[in-house]
Amino acid sequence: MSTPDALPVRTTPSAVDPGLDPDWIRRTVETALDEDLGPAPGRDVTTQATIPPSATGTADLVARAAGTVAGLVVVAETLRQTAARLGLPTPDVTFHTQDGDAVVPGQVLARLTGRTQVLLVAERTVLNLASRASGVATATAAFTRELAGTGAQVLDTRKTTPGLRALDKYAVRAGGGTNKRMGLYDVAMVKDNHVVAAGSIAAAITAVRTAFPDVLVQVEADTTAQALEALDAGADFLLLDNMPTDVLADTVAAVRDRQGDDGVPAHVELEATGNLTVERAREVAFTGVDYLSVGALTHSAPILDLALDLR
Structure with a gap:
C-alpha cells in the first residue's frame, strides 16, 4: 500500500x-x-x-x-x-x-x-x-479512444437509470463523451411513431415548429430516402438508425451532396445509432457522420x- x-x-x-x-x-x-x-x-x-x-x-x-x-x-x-x-x-x-x-x-x-x-x-x-x-x-x-482522430464524437441517450440521469450524463462527460438532449423538453426528435401519428415526416416537422419554434428538430431515418425526405422537410439534423455500414456511407454521401442547396444548411449534422460497439466505432465514424449515439454507455455499462x- x-x-x-x-x-x-x-x-x-x-x-x-x-x-x-x-x-x-x-x-x-x-x-x-x-x-x-x-x-x-x-x-x-x-x-x-x-x-x-x-x-x-x-x-x-x-x-x-x-x-x-x-x-x-x-x-x-x-x-x-x-x-x-x-x-x-x-x-x-x-x-x-x-x-x-x-x-x-x-x-x-x-x-x-x-x-x-x-x-x-x-x-x-x-x-x-x-x-x-x-x-x-x-x-x-x-x-x-476509438474515435480519436476521426472527427466524430460519442453521444449518450435518454436510456438512463431513473433518478440518476444527471449523474449518468455527467459521467459520460467525464469519459470524454458528449451529451445529447437531456430530456424530452430540449430537443425534438421525430421518430417513426410520430410520423405515423402525424401522417408524414413533413407534417410532423411542421407540427413541432408550430408548437415549439424555439427547439431544434431531429428526424430519425432508417433509409436514405427517409433521410432525404427529412432534409427536404427542413430537419435541423438527422439520426441514421440501424443502417449497415455501406448503407450508412451511401446515406451520408447523399446528404452531403445536398448540403448548401436551397433551404439546406451548409453542414447537416448526422448521427449514427443502433448496433454500435467499440469494435465497430471507427468504421462507422469514417462514413462521415458527426456523432455516434450509444445507449449502452448508460443502460448497460x-x-x-x-x-x-x-x-
Missing part, C-alpha cells in the same frame, strides 16, 4: 465540468441514505452496535480495476449528510484523483479520516454512486469496482 506522502494530492475533486448541480447531489444522497438507513436519521444496526461513536479511523477509496473514475463529487456530501444523521463530526477527505482520471487497480482515489461510524455508514452510498458513474465513464472513454478499505 502506498504511503500518504507518496500519493498525489488533489485538494478538491474538481470535476471535468461544473455541470453536476450541488442541489441534485444533495437530494440524491438524501434519497440513497433513506434507502439504506430508513427514514432520517435512520440507523445502521451493525455499525452502531459494534463501533463506539468516539472511535476514529482512516479509510482509502480504492480502485480494484482499471478504468476512468467519475462520481467523486458525491463523496463529501455523502459524508456530510451521514455525519449529520449520526450527530458526529464530518470526516476530512483528501482526493488523490479527480473525475475523468484514468486509474489502475490498487490506486487510492481518496483518503477519508474521521469517525469510523460515519465512514462505514456512508460506505455503500459512496460506492454505489461512484462505482456506477465510473463504469459509465469507463465505457465512454473506450469509445472516445458495468460498474467500475471500487472499495472503501479501513487502514
Whole structure:
C-alpha cells in the first residue's frame, strides 16, 4: 500500500465540468441514505452496535480495476449528510484523483479520516454512486479512444437509470463523451411513431415548429430516402438508425451532396445509432457522420469496482 506522502494530492475533486448541480447531489444522497438507513436519521444496526461513536479511523477509496473514475463529487456530501444523521463530526477527505482520471487497480482515489461510524455508514452510498458513474465513464472513454482522430464524437441517450440521469450524463462527460438532449423538453426528435401519428415526416416537422419554434428538430431515418425526405422537410439534423455500414456511407454521401442547396444548411449534422460497439466505432465514424449515439454507455455499462478499505 502506498504511503500518504507518496500519493498525489488533489485538494478538491474538481470535476471535468461544473455541470453536476450541488442541489441534485444533495437530494440524491438524501434519497440513497433513506434507502439504506430508513427514514432520517435512520440507523445502521451493525455499525452502531459494534463501533463506539468516539472511535476514529482512516479509510482509502480504492480502485480494484482499471478504468476512468467519475462520481467523486458525491463523496463529501455523502459524508456530510451521514455525519449529520449520526450527530458526529464530518470526516476530512483528501482526493488523490479527480473525475475523468484514468486509474489502475490498487490506486487510492481518496483518503477519508474521521469517525469510523460515519465512514462505514456512508460506505455503500459512496460506492454505489461512484462505482456506477465510473463504469459509465469507463465505457465512454473506450469509445472516445476509438474515435480519436476521426472527427466524430460519442453521444449518450435518454436510456438512463431513473433518478440518476444527471449523474449518468455527467459521467459520460467525464469519459470524454458528449451529451445529447437531456430530456424530452430540449430537443425534438421525430421518430417513426410520430410520423405515423402525424401522417408524414413533413407534417410532423411542421407540427413541432408550430408548437415549439424555439427547439431544434431531429428526424430519425432508417433509409436514405427517409433521410432525404427529412432534409427536404427542413430537419435541423438527422439520426441514421440501424443502417449497415455501406448503407450508412451511401446515406451520408447523399446528404452531403445536398448540403448548401436551397433551404439546406451548409453542414447537416448526422448521427449514427443502433448496433454500435467499440469494435465497430471507427468504421462507422469514417462514413462521415458527426456523432455516434450509444445507449449502452448508460443502460448497460458495468460498474467500475471500487472499495472503501479501513487502514
